[in-house]
Structures are given as structure tokens and as C-alpha cells.
Amino acid sequence: MAREQFGICAEPNLHGSYLLYNALDDKNTFIRAAISRLPALFDDYADQFSEANLTGVIAIGANYWDEFYPQARPAHLSAFPVMNCGDRFAPASNVDIYIEIRSDRADVNHIVSSKVCQLFADSVELIEHIQAFRFLDGRDLTGFVDGTENPQGMYRREVALVKTEDDALFDGGSYLHTQRYQHNLTLWNAMKNKEQEDVYGRTKLDNIEYKSEEKPLTAHTKRTSLKDEQGNAIEILRQSMPYGDMKRQGLFFVSYCHSPKPFELMLKSMIYGDEHGNVDHLLKYTQAESGAAFFAPSLTFLSELKES
């Protein structure tokens, strides 16, 4: 299988820097060349600051892919699945290029982010820059540990990466979805601990999963823990991080998967709920403000871009 970008399956870090760009007209050749140089740039800084555990991911937006690489398209790459039901929204934003830089040093992330911007120069417009951080022992800003039920070890690769037999041209790549959620922490913090725990279906301090029969059907972990017709778990690899300042705060949600379907099914289950109208109660306290779908091709694909 082609070599995947190291940041996709990397373990959590202390700091994240997410750069979202749009490509400017007639700059595709320049952008392709710049992108083909980015893996080497990440490697150089990872060597120079080896204690920082730096990794990067480069991904191309579903709406930009055909311009970026007209020769071929990942088999299942499609636009972000916009959803609306009641007061629950999953909007889409137009983003052409996604760069994720994660490490254990905010200063190193800053240096590498600046270098990425310099490399793209005036070929792109920076739409958004999200600086994210690890909160306490890997908690979301609502105070609950995030990522506990994520796939572990080598299994992360199985969940996150496209296999050769599924798409020979794009194996080792990953379908990526992002959503920037903004929390209403005033509303959230006004609740008692037990009420908050019911929203997730897990305890807060010691992060224990509720017994199945005690989990409300509206709990976030109930709505997102799905099985296929054969009873196999439907999974994604979450690499989300908290972000924010004293004006706006929330979670930058990041999902990698071998297919776009699992994310879509989970989001559907959160927003539209089950046949009895049980929707995800977490969405009363947080609101998605952006959403985008990308493909993060393998390192092998990116290195071959130089020649294309």
C-alpha cells in the first residue's frame, strides 16, 4: 500500500494549527508544485524539533479536486453532506485546501504555519486559521474526555486509510471531514454534572461509559455508536481538538476514514435521530459553524505530483 501522510493516524498532540485556504484563479500549477514540497517541509521541521512530535496533513477539498488533479478523482469523494432539522444544522463551507499541523510546541506550529503560507504566497486566500490546544487530560471544553473510543494502535490505519482493493489509484489516502463547532458554555455549565453526563452517556470525572440499558437514546455516544447490517461497528478516526479564546470557544471536529459514509451516517443519526425522534442532545449546547469534505492523498501520490 502507498505510504500515508503521518499526521492522519498520529497520536494526540498538545497544539494544533489548522489552515484553510481557497485557491485563486489560474494558480493550479503553482499550487500543485507547492503542495508537492510540503511533506519535505514537514519532515525538515520534525527533524529539527524532534522533541515536538510534529506531523502534518495536506488535504484537497471535494469541490476543488477536479481542478487540482483533473486526471482522476478518489472514488467516493463528494461534497460535504449539508443537514438541517429543527434547530440542528450542519452547514457547508467552501474550502479548497486543508493543512493540519500538529505538535507539542505552539511556537513550532507557528513557524511551520508561516512557512506554509510563504510557500503558497499569493496563489491562495487564507480563509480561516484555527489554533487548537489540548485541554486538561484530553478533554473537550465541556469537560469530558474526547477520543476514548477511538480506534487504537495499528487498527487506526485500518479505519482511516483507503485500501488498495477499494481504490488502487488512491490507496493510503483518507476521506476527511471537518466541522468547527462553537459551544454555548454558559448554557452547558448551568447544568448539573449528572445532566451533562446523560448528554454524553459517560461519567465526567472518571470517564466511564454508562451501561447500555442506562444510556439515554439521545446521548451523544448512543447516537454515534452505529453498527452495519452484519453487526460490525461503523467507525471513524477522530483527531478533533478544542480551540478558542474568551470570545468564542468550541471543538474543531476532524474525522478521517477509509470512506466518507461512516461520518455521514453518524452525523445523520445526531441531527435527524432515530425513527422515534431521538436526536443528539449535545447539539443543544454546541452549533456547527462550518463543514467541509476533503481527501488527504498518500505521500506517494503527493511525491508523484511533482512529475505530473
Ligand code: HEM
Ligand atoms: C462539538 C462536537 C462534539 C463533541 C464535543 C464531541 C465529544 C465527544 C465525547 C466527549 C465523546 C466520548 C468519548 C469518546 O469516545 O471519545 C465522543 C464520542 C464519540 N463521538 Fe463525538 N463529539 C462531537 C461531535 C461528533 C461528531 C460530529 C461525530 C460524528 C459525526 C462524533 C462521533 C463520535 C463517535 C463515533 C464517538 C464514540 C462513540 C462510542 O463508540 O462510544 N462526534 N464525542
